[in-house]
Amino acid sequence: MDFELLLVVATFVSGLIWLIDRLAFRPRRRARLAAEAQQLGAEAGIEGGATKDHEPLLVDYAKSFFPILLAVLVIRSFLFEPFRIPSGSMMPTLLVGDFILVNKFTYGLRLPVxxxxxxxxxxxxxxxxxxxxxxxxxEVDYIKRIVGLPGDTVRVDDQRLWINGEPVPLETTGRYEGDANLKHAGLTTAIETLPDGGPHQILMDTDRRLGEGQWTVPEGHYFVMGDNRNHSNDSRFWGFVPESNLVGKAVMIWLHWNWQDGGFDTGRIGRSIDTVDAD
Structure with a gap:
């Protein structure tokens, strides 16, 4: 059971327990307690008073956790969801150990699960x-960059990307120094500028030519590629992403922590993904 389904089930069950108790059991419980209090008062010769309602432990837990679970569910399903970057396919834009926020409402509100x-x-x-x-x-989430929209013809040939018959502007900028573990050090860095998409950094391995070909993106689908062009499992190998599979747009790095490369990197915290540069 994935986390989203578990969250939905936990929210539903806790809310149901609280609702059933409020509508059915709490009135009976309070009526019984009031009757007992009145009887005790009469026996003691004093007017019966209110007695505190001691809720069952299960109800108390459900009542406490339901609003928290509901808030998390709403935020995670319709506003923002955190993700951790597990691989280097989006280097240099995103590094292993980056924790990012994904905007869930940019592409439309979707029901959870x-x-x-x-x-x-x-x-x-x-x-x-x-x-x-x-x-x-x-059940597995991927993160890539959209390079082809519905109806586009995408071509990859000799390290160059072509969109609708036009080469995408590409400017090499030097050699990549690698991450904290020198991963992918020595690859060529470049600035690529997609039509209507603006510039972004990519890595190219000039000794490794993979995934060349030409594709026409069908309606309702998208063509995606990793910024680490020669070290990415993307649409060149398994096809297009259906619109129904979209989760959201990655917008910001809120934390970087990777125990393999020494822990925290405070310099990446708060950086917009649209403007992330190589270190």
Missing amino acids: VNTKIVPIDEPDRGDVTVFRYPEQP
Whole structure:
């Protein structure tokens, strides 16, 4: 059971327990306590008073946790959700150990678990760094950059990206120094500028030519690629991302921690993903 489903179930069960108690059991419990208090008062020759309602432990827990679970569910399902970057496929934009916030309402509000869109808001743009459910294993979340929109023809040839027959502007900028563990050190850094998407950094491995070909993006689908172009499992190898698989747009790094490279990196905290540069 994944976390989202577990959260929905826990919220529903705690809310149901609280509601049933409030509507059915609490009135009976209070009536019984009032009757007992009145009887004790009569026996003592004093007017019966109110007696504190001692809720069952299960009800007390449900009443305490329900509003917290509901708030987390609403925020996580409709506003923002945190994710951790597990691989280097989006280097240098995102590093292993980056914790990011994903905007869940940018592409429309969706019901949790079933991921059905209920309120359309906006459509993805070229250049968006997007979290989505991996088409071949939907329970796994992937993060890549959208390079092809519905109807686009995408071509990859000799380290260059082409969109609708036009080469995407590419400017090499030097050699990558690598992350804290010198991972991918020595790869070529470049600035790529997608049509209507703005510039972003990528890494190229000039000794490794993979995933070349040409694809036409069908309606309702997107073509995605990792910024670490020659070390990314993306649409070049397994196809297009259906619109229904989109989770949200990655917007900010709120923490970086990776025990393998020495822990925290405070310099990455709070950085907008649209403007992240290589270290």
